[in-house]
Amino acid sequence: MPLYDKNIILHNGVDNKTNFKVVTDNNIPKDLTNLTIHFNITDIESEETVITKTMTVTNATRGEAYVQINQDELYNIGEGFYNFTVYTVDSNQTSSAVFTDRAGDIQGVVEIKNSGLPKTRATQTADTFSSRVLGSTTYYFSNNLSGASTQNLTSSNHTIAVYTTNFTGKVQIEGNLDNIASSSDTDWFPILMNGESVTDMTYTGKTGPTSYFFISNVKWIRVRYEITAGNTGTFDKMLLRN
Incomplete structure (x- = not known):
């Protein structure tokens, strides 16, 4: 045919x-x-x-x-x-x-x-989470989002917004370089957000969006969080633009 x-x-x-x-x-x-x-x-x-x-x-x-x-x-x-x-x-x-x-x-x-026309930046959403125990700690990993590494110009610039409701815990953004997102946690690495001194960011009773910016030329991006003592809230989602 x-x-x-x-x-x-x-x-x-x-x-x-x-x-x-x-x-x-x-x-x-x-x-x-x-x-x-x-x-x-x-x-x-x-x-x-x-x-x-x-x-x-x-x-x-x-x-x-x-x-x-x-x-x-x-x-x-x-x-x-x-x-x-x-x-x-x-x-x-x-x-x-x-x-x-x-x-x-x-x-x-x-x-x-x-086309020569302005392009609207698409927003990706991480709102599906799976839990895994690493060592003695339970972590929650989001679905994988595109790092847009095949794009030219500003593709390595990333803006994220983390949405939480009265959340107490630690949040880490991770990257992966494989063409197909790896299912092995050891193939993912932490990404330091601009203005932060550590990759594990601490939240205490935080409600509302928290925005971050970072520069990284990666294939895939995800968010990992852990719940710490005293938490009565939720980690809701993360939005990404790159």
Whole structure:
């Protein structure tokens, strides 16, 4: 099923809609009825998936569909060339590759460019926590947030806001350098916030947001906290902009 034999160009700072027409080897429109079409963008060097989308079918019998990639999805992706792949899944959950050209290639090329328009900084949220005992202390670790290390310009500048309610405990921001966030706590390291003298920041009955700024070129960021004696409150969430 050939799909698209040209480079796809996506622009940072705007929403991007790309139309496709899927045809058979005989150039007959492929019937997309009851098919789900998946679109993936991967890093050429690391082969890491950076965007995965489900395409929207506009005319199934004519093989017409489009993929919408919005500006917030491109914010943390650096400009340059990437690969894209497309595959279909039928009602029996059978996956089939879609060729990107008539030569039988299953990978196409995406070029991400700067649109020249201002980009809105996306805000990431860490509000899911899992507890683990290290030594004799119980720590709570957040979900992993992107460090935006593939971005140029201000990508190493990070602003966070920690939200707590009458919380007493210690808070630490951690970073990781792996392409895929490591599941091993030993691969994460503490990050010192600007203006702080220690990485473990002490909170005593703190309510409301507490903001920090730091500079670090990392792949992933998370927050770790521990509850200390006398706590009657909660650690609610952390917001990150980079």
